[in-house]
Structure formats: structure tokens, C-alpha cells
Amino acid sequence: MTLAGAGRPMGLPVVGAGVLTVLAAAAAAQACQPSLAGEAVRVLRAPAYAVAYRTEPRDVAVGAPFAIELAVCAAAGAADVDTLAVDAEMPAHRHGMNYRPSVSAHGDGRYRVEGLLFHMPGHWRLTVELRAGARVERLADDLQIE
Amino acid sequence: MRALLATLAAAAGILLAAPAVAQAPMLGEAETRRVLAHGPWPPAPPHDPSNRVSGQPAAIALGERLFFDRRLSGDGAMACDWCHDPARDWSDGFARGVGKATLDRNTPALWNVGLQRWFGWGGGHDSLWSQSLRPLLEPREMGGSAAQVAARVRGDADLACRYRQVFGQAPSSMDDTGLLIATGKALAAFQETLVSGRTPFDDFRDALARGDAAAMARYPQDALRGLRIFIGKGSCSTCHVGPLFTNGEFADIGVPFFLARGGVDSGRHEGIRQVRGSAFNLLGPYNDDPGGATRLRTRHVELQHRNFGEFKVPSLRNVARTAPYMHNGALADLRDVVRHYSELNEDRLHADGERILKPLRLDAGETDDLIAFLSTLSDTTPPFRRRVADTCP
Numbered sequence: 001m002t003l004a005g006a007g008r009p010m011g012l013p014v015v016g017a018g019v020l021t022v023l024a025a026a027a028a029a030q031a032c033q034p035s036l037a038g039e040a041v042r043v044l045r046a047p048a049y050a051v052a053y054r055t056e057p058r059d060v061a062v063g064a065p066f067a068i069e070l071a072v073c074a075a076a077g078a079a080d081v082d083t084l085a086v087d088a089e090m091p092a093h094r095h096g097m098n099y100r101p102s103v104s105a106h107g108d109g110r111y112r113v114e115g116l117l118f119h120m121p122g123h124w125r126l127t128v129e130l131r132a133g134a135r136v137e138r139l140a141d142d143l144q145i146e
Numbered sequence: 147m148r149a150l151l152a153t154l155a156a157a158a159g160i161l162l163a164a165p166a167v168a169q170a171p172m173l174g175e176a177e178t179r180r181v182l183a184h185g186p187w188p189p190a191p192p193h194d195p196s197n198r199v200s201g202q203p204a205a206i207a208l209g210e211r212l213f214f215d216r217r218l219s220g221d222g223a224m225a226c227d228w229c230h231d232p233a234r235d236w237s238d239g240f241a242r243g244v245g246k247a248t249l250d251r252n253t254p255a256l257w258n259v260g261l262q263r264w265f266g267w268g269g270g271h272d273s274l275w276s277q278s279l280r281p282l283l284e285p286r287e288m289g290g291s292a293a294q295v296a297a298r299v300r301g302d303a304d305l306a307c308r309y310r311q312v313f314g315q316a317p318s319s320m321d322d323t324g325l326l327i328a329t330g331k332a333l334a335a336f337q338e339t340l341v342s343g344r345t346p347f348d349d350f351r352d353a354l355a356r357g358d359a360a361a362m363a364r365y366p367q368d369a370l371r372g373l374r375i376f377i378g379k380g381s382c383s384t385c386h387v388g389p390l391f392t393n394g395e396f397a398d399i400g401v402p403f404f405l406a407r408g409g410v411d412s413g414r415h416e417g418i419r420q421v422r423g424s425a426f427n428l429l430g431p432y433n434d435d436p437g438g439a440t441r442l443r444t445r446h447v448e449l450q451h452r453n454f455g456e457f458k459v460p461s462l463r464n465v466a467r468t469a470p471y472m473h474n475g476a477l478a479d480l481r482d483v484v485r486h487y488s489e490l491n492e493d494r495l496h497a498d499g500e501r502i503l504k505p506l507r508l509d510a511g512e513t514d515d516l517i518a519f520l521s522t523l524s525d526t527t528p529p530f531r532r533r534v535a536d537t538c539p
């Protein structure tokens with residue numbers, strides 16, 4: 001069972017809201033490169049932030065816990081991220097995970113998220129919520145789990 | 147005219163394809179992936195890092211001895227096999243278990259229990275060894291106590307000898323709680339050996355994996371049609387996933403949760419509260435796992451409103467032999483189960499529940515086919531024979 005983009009090429013994220021805004025601001029965010037790279041890394045971009053992540057293990061199996069290594073960067077002029085949260089849901093089933101992931105910050109915009117588990121095959125939407133002061137930014141990635 | 151030609155061409159295609167279909171069932175690419183995901187079987191022998199004696203032959207032997215030892219119950223009248231009878235596929239055949247009293251839930255068969263991660267219909271325990279303690283202590287089941295279990299172990303020369311072999315110290319030097327935990331871990335080591343054997347479905351699945359058309363053709367056609375329903379329009383494999391035919395989690399499938407004695411069985415909602423409140427959970431001091439990976443699920447499991455009325459998604463291996471069904475044993479046979487999903491009462495599902503359950507509206511033939519498929523998940527394992535010598539070796 002592998003992780004793959006749901007009906008779209010790998011690495012192209014689905015941004016949850018404000019798509020036009022995201023596109024307009026993407027150029028600014030592109031100047032910011034999260035400090036995580038590699039073959040299995042997926043990158044999500046928002047107006048002021050970019051997130052890169054990879055799962056551990058790389059192939060996510062139904063019913064097996066997995067973790068996420070994650071890096072965040074802020075575009076020039078954007079405030080640093082105060083807190084980060086990760087969640088996932090199956091939009092078609094109208095339910096989320098049975099587990100609440102925990103996030104630990106490791107400095108320099110690096111985070112580790114543990115306790116994720118996809119308990120069904122199908123389309124999952126992974127959401128990364130960034131908070132910087134009063135600003136909340138949500139980035140999403142659509143994943144097909146088999 | 148074009149439609150007629152297309153029809154004739156299609157008919158010709160069917161005629162030409164018919165012999166091949168008879169020889170080797172044709173599954174689409176997605177169907178093939180889904181079928182292959184239900185194997186291979188058997189898996190590697192279960193090993194539980196939270197139980198330091200998991201997999202050890204001496205612990206398995208001790209656990210077997212304890213499993214059938216009636217002296218562990220409060221009145222010395224019943225052992226684990228009272229409800230988990232090996233002659234009944236490690237269940238009891240009753241709708242609801244019968245210990246010192248009639249219980250609220252169906253007795254689950256123990257096949258492959260060592261491969262699970264939550265235990266009990268509500269998942270009130272996070273390890274097999276902690277789950278094994280509950281019936282010993284529960285007044286409506288075996289009605290024992292830690293002190294009583296400890297006294298009987300200390301006072302029996304054979305059991306005391308076996309404990310020394312397994313745990314490296316005499317029971318007389320262990321306190322009651324320590325002995326109770328050790329008893330649970332030995333019982334778990336034995337139950338981990340109850341792995342079901344290969345089935346006609348496994349033979350078909352492996353033949354599909356290696357492209358062996360002749361072997362695939364030996365799989366009954368009605369079972370194959372049922373399999374396609376299972377992984378297709380039935381969406382059964384959304385929850386009954388993988389080689390064990392379960393995702394190991396919980397679901398509300400519209401089975402009433404009112405108790406015969408009044409009140410409700412809230413299922414997973416209460417299960418999460420139980421596991422969090424248990425002194426024997428995997429976050430506590432009795433977890434032997436130095437790496438901590440076994441703590442992950444318990445640490446992160448989230449109590450949600452939708453857990454109310456959710457019950458364990460059971461494995462389907464040997465399902466045809468483990469009637470009756472559902473958490474309360476309300477459905478007598480597989481035909482009742484298929485009818486339940488076919489005529490699903492959506493009003494019984496929580497309004498904020500999942501959208502994946504819809505009445506399947508299966509016709510009589512489809513019902514028969516689905517039952518035929520489920521029947522191919524039964525193994526031909528020989529009857530269980532006690533293996534432990536009468537005296538401590």
C-alpha cells in the first residue's frame with residue numbers, strides 16, 4: 001500500500017482554501033525553501049509559508065502508525081510560525097483519524113509528528129495548520145492510500 | 147445498425163472469451179490489487195514487545211496450562227475455555243457470553259488474537275496480556291482476584307516450577323499484582339499461537355499473485371463472484387482490509403446497542419475511557435517494551451463523540467464457523483449478516499457518522515455468492531490438542 005497523489009501528479013498539493021490567493025502569492029513563497037529535501041519529500045505552499053514533509057515509513061500502510069518529518073519556512077516578511085498542528089480526514093467518509101497526532105519542534109523550522117494512522121484505504125486529506133500570531137494558514141495534501 | 151454491430155461484436159467477444167473465463171477468472175487491475183492485499187497468509191508469528199515472554203516456548207506451555215486451569219476462577223468452576231472452547235473455534239456458540247452471569251457481549255473467537263492491537267468489542271484493553279486479566283477478575287465472568295490467582299499459583303508445585311522457568315523467580319518472591327501480570331503475559335503467549343491456517347481463498351490469492359490460471363480456476367465461481375462484491379460494490383474491504391480482514395479499528399454499523407439488562411453499551415467510547423483508566427495499560431510500568439513503539443496508539447488515541455456505538459471490526463478468518471455475529475450476537479448466521487448490510491437501516495447510524503454505509507440491496511444470487519466467498523475464509527486446521535506435559539519439565 002503506497003502513498004500517492006489522489007488523481008494528480010505526486011508532489012502537487014491541494015490547498016484547502018483561497019486557491020487564487022495561493023497562486024498569486026506562490027511566487028513569494030517560492031523564495032522560501034524548507035530545509036527538507038529528497039525523493040520522497042512532498043512540498044505544500046501557501047502565500048507566506050512552505051512546508052516540506054516525508055512520512056516514516058515512506059510507504060504508509062492501512063492500519064499502521066506512521067510519523068512525519070516536516071520542515072517549515074516563512075517567506076520574506078512573514079512572521080515566524082508559533083505553532084503547528086497536523087490532522088487528516090477522509091472527506092468522502094466525513095471522518096478523521098481515530099488518533100490525535102503529537103508534534104514536537106526540533107528547531108530551525110523542523111518538526112516531527114507522531115501518532116498518525118490511516119485506518120481505511122482511500123482518499124485522505126492531510127492538513128498542516130500553521131499559526132503565526134493571529135494568522136492561521138492551512139495547507140492540505142490529498143493522498144490515496146491503498 | 148451501429149448498435150447492432152456493436153452488440154454482435156460484444157456477443158462474439160463473450161463467446162470467444164468464455165472458455166478463458168472458465169479457466170482463469172478475469173479480474174481488473176484494481177480488483178487484482180485489492181485481492182492481493184488480503185494476503186499472504188499466514189503472517190510471521192505474532193510477537194508482542196510489551197510482553198517479555200511473548201513467543202517463548204516455556205511461557206506458551208505455562209499459558210496453555212493456565213488457560214485450562216479452573217482453579218483460577220473465584221469458585222474453581224471455570225477456566226478460560228469455559229467461554230473460549232477450542233472445540234467451538236475458541237468461542238462458545240452463544241449469542242452473549244455466559245460466565246457467572248449472562249454477559250452483554252458476544253464471546254469473540256480467539257483465532258489470530260495475537261495479531262490484533264485493541265482487544266474486546268470496545269477495545270478496552272491495549273494488549274493481549276492486559277485483556278487476559280479482565281475475565282479473571284470480572285465478577286460476572288470468572289470472578290477471581292489477584293490474591294486468589296497468586297495463592298493458587300504459589301500453592302501448586304507444577305505451576306510454581308513453570309513460573310520459575312519463565313520469569314526467573316519463584317512465585318513466592320512475587321507480590322500478588324506481579325503474579326497477576328505474569329499470569330496475563332503467559333496466557334497471552336499461549337493465545338498468540340492460535341493462528342488460523344490457510345484457506346481456499348489464500349490458495350486463490352496466491353495463484354493470482356503468481357499468475358497460475360489453472361490453480362485460480364479451482365476457486366469456486368460463486369465464491370469468486372462474492373469476492374468481487376466484497377471488494378467492489380459491497381465496499382466490505384474498506385474496513386475488513388488486509389490479510390486479517392480487519393483494519394483493527396471500530397465502526398458503527400447500525401447494530402442496536404441497548405442492553406438487555408437496561409442502559410446502553412457505548413462500545414468504543416467506553417473502551418477508550420477504560421484503556422486510559424487502566425493501571426495495566428501500555429503507558430504504565432508493566433509494559434516491557436524498551437523502545438516505546440507499543441505505546442504509540444494508546445498515547446494518541448482520541449476520544450470522540452462518534453465513538454459512541456462503535457464496535458470492533460472483527461477479523462473474518464474462520465468467520466463461517468464462529469456464529470452468532472455482531473457485538474451482541476444478535477445475528478444468528480451469515481445470511482442474517484449479509485441481510486443486515488443489504489437492508490441497512492440508515493436511521494440507526496449516527497447522524498454525524500460515516501457516509502460509507504449504504505444499503506447494498508443485494509439480490510438472492512448475490513447474497514448466496516457473498517456467503518460462498520465468506521465460507522472460503524475458513525481453514526482446515528486440525529482440532530486443537532493439548533500439548534503440555536503433566537509435570538514441569
